Structures are given as C-alpha cells and as structure tokens.
Amino acid sequence: MxxxxxxxxxxxxxxxxxxxxxxxxxxxxxxxxxxxxxxxxxxxxxxxxxxxxxxxxxxxxxxxxxxxxxxxxxxxxxxxxxxxxxxxxxxxxxxxxxxxxxxxxxxxxxxxxxxxxxxxxxxxxxxxxxxxxxxxxxxxxxxxxxxxxxxxxxxxxLHGLAGTPLLLVNPGVAVGTGAVFARWDGEDRGGIAADGDLLARAIAGRNDLQAPALAIAPVIGDVLALLDAADGVLLTRMSGSGATCFALFESVSARDETAAAISTRGWWTLTTILT
CATH class of the missing domain: 3.30.230.10 (Ribosomal Protein S5; domain 2)
Structure with missing residues (x-):
C-alpha cells in the first residue's frame, strides 16, 4: 500500500x-x-x-x-x-x-x-x-x-516562503476553468518580474483570470475584501481560475484569527502553510 x-x-x-x-x-x-x-x-x-x-x-x-x-x-x-x-x-x-x-x-x-x-x-x-x-x-x-x-x-x-502561514477560502461556488478563460479579455499585460525575492515577485504580479472569474461569481470579491482587510496579511489573491482565494500571513495567530472570523459565514476554509 x-x-x-x-x-x-x-x-x-x-x-x-x-x-x-x-x-x-x-x-x-x-x-x-x-x-x-x-x-x-x-x-x-x-x-x-x-x-x-x-x-x-x-x-x-x-x-x-x-x-x-x-x-x-x-x-x-x-x-x-x-x-x-x-x-x-x-x-x-x-x-x-x-x-x-x-x-x-x-x-x-x-x-x-x-x-x-x-x-x-x-x-x-x-x-x-x-x-x-x-x-x-x-x-x-x-x-x-x-x-x-x-x-x-x-x-x-524557485525558493522562498516555505513555512509561511496560508489561509484558503472558497465561498462554495464552482467556477469552470473553460468559462473563465473564455471571458479573458485577450490583453497581454506583461510577464512576471524576473528580479526580487519570491514574495516581491508575487506581490508585483497579478492574476489575469481574477476579473473574468469575478464576472461569473461576484462573491469572490467579498472573499477578497475580507482577506484584504485582515491584520498581518502579506499577500491576498484569487488562485488559478477561482473561486478559491488565499492569503499569506506574517504569523499563525493572524491567520487563525482571520480564519475564525471568516468561518462564521459558512465558507470552506483551510488553515495550512506553504511547503
């Protein structure tokens, strides 16, 4: 086995x-x-x-x-x-x-x-x-x-961010990858920064599928607003084609406090770390 x-x-x-x-x-x-x-x-x-x-x-x-x-x-x-x-x-x-x-x-x-x-x-x-x-x-x-x-x-x-406290939040909606890509506006906004540490490169970046996913599932915006307002946040963003969003935190306590507050909404959450 x-x-x-x-x-x-x-x-x-x-x-x-x-x-x-x-x-x-x-x-x-x-x-x-x-x-x-x-x-x-x-x-x-x-x-x-x-x-x-x-x-x-x-x-x-x-x-x-x-x-x-x-x-x-x-x-x-x-x-x-x-x-x-x-x-x-x-x-x-x-x-x-x-x-x-x-x-x-x-x-x-x-x-x-x-x-x-x-x-x-x-x-x-x-x-x-x-x-x-x-x-x-x-x-x-x-x-x-x-x-x-x-x-x-x-x-x-790449190297960096291993052990960083991570919170995943999904508002309970399934968003199809094909439908999200179909709504992408086709504009090339440039590549990922080649210089800097991993966190700096991530912060300078974006998720080009976030806007089309929001058009399909506006509740993603509610998730991001809550994560953006949390204490001790390093980075918040939607992952992939959605609808799961994530936040990286400075500390486990900041992550867990945010998770406890968000869980009252009945959304799926996962408290974990990056490997």
Missing part, C-alpha cells in the same frame, strides 16, 4: 500572455503548494476499484473516468505493468476551485504508483504522462515552488 498527499496548488501570480494555436494559453505563473490537501491510497488488487471518500466525495462520481483513473491507466501502459489497483481518493479540496484538486489527485496517483513499483518520482516518463493529463499536472507532480511557463508545464524551481 502507498499513500500520497495531493496538496492544494496555489498560483501566487498568474499572467496570461496569449492564446496558443493548440487551444491552450501561454502562461507565466508562480506555483506554490500547501502542506495539506486530498489523499490518494493505492493498494495492489485482483481487479481495479476506485472509491471516493471525504467531505467532497458526493461532488464526484467514482464510476466515471476521471483524472485519477486516467493516470493509473497511463502509468500501466507507459511502464508495461500488468496489474490492478484499489485506489481510494479522500477528497478534502472543493471541486472546480482553482487549487488544482483534480490535477493534484492525478499527480499523487502517479507518485503512489511510482513508489509502489520502484520508479523514481523524477522519472521523465512520469512528466510525459502528466502533461497529457492536464496543464497543471506536471507542476503538481513536481510538487514544489516553481515558475511555470508555456501552458504551465515548463517548470523552473
């Missing part, structure tokens, strides 16, 4: 440059990861089984072909393995929320299978699989702070 955490993915900044001929968008993004998220457990079995547990289990259909089962199938084909697995996804991250839930789950499945079969998690073949599964899956497979370019798959490791 192997157990892998599928940590929440955070876009500290997300700059959309232009639409590519292949239908993807050329991006520059600062990927970072939380210490917490979903969990994937893989056990060798006589036949394939896929089970979903956790607070967001009802939002997914275990009988459908999703990124976890696609990852397992691609791993078997790539590495020529004739085996079956009982896979359990313990789902704690909201669905369609901009923090890489499905991508993180697929990446965790690949890591779990790699460990089970003695394959190095840095094996390039795993990243080839990851890229076929989705633009964020390679970053989630690497699972560390990076500058992502291209459609997000070209990764340059």
């Amino acid at each position: 192997t157990v892998e955490v599928a940590p929440a993915k955070i876009n500290l900044a997300l700059h959309v440059r232009h639409r590519r001929p292949d239908g993807y968008h050329e991006l520059e993004t600062l990927f970072a990861f939380a210490a917490d998220g979903d969990t994937v457990t893989v056990v060798p079995a006589e036949e394939d089984r896929f089970t979903i547990t956790g607070p967001f289990a009802d939002a997914l259909d275990a009988a459908s072909d999703n990124l976890v089962t696609q990852a397992a199938r691609a791993f078997r084909v790539t590495f020529g393995i004739d085996g079956h697995y009982a896979i359990t996804l313990d789902k704690h991250l909201p669905i369609a929320s901009g923090i890489g839930g499905g991508s993180a789950d697929a990446a965790a499945t690949l890591r779990a299978l790699a460990r089970l079969h003695g394959v190095a998690c840095e094996d390039p073949r795993l990243f080839v699989i990851a890229e076929t599964l989705g633009a964020d899956v390679p970053a989630c497979l690497l699972g560390r702070t990076t500058l992502g370019t291209g459609k997000g798959e070209a990764l340059l490791p």
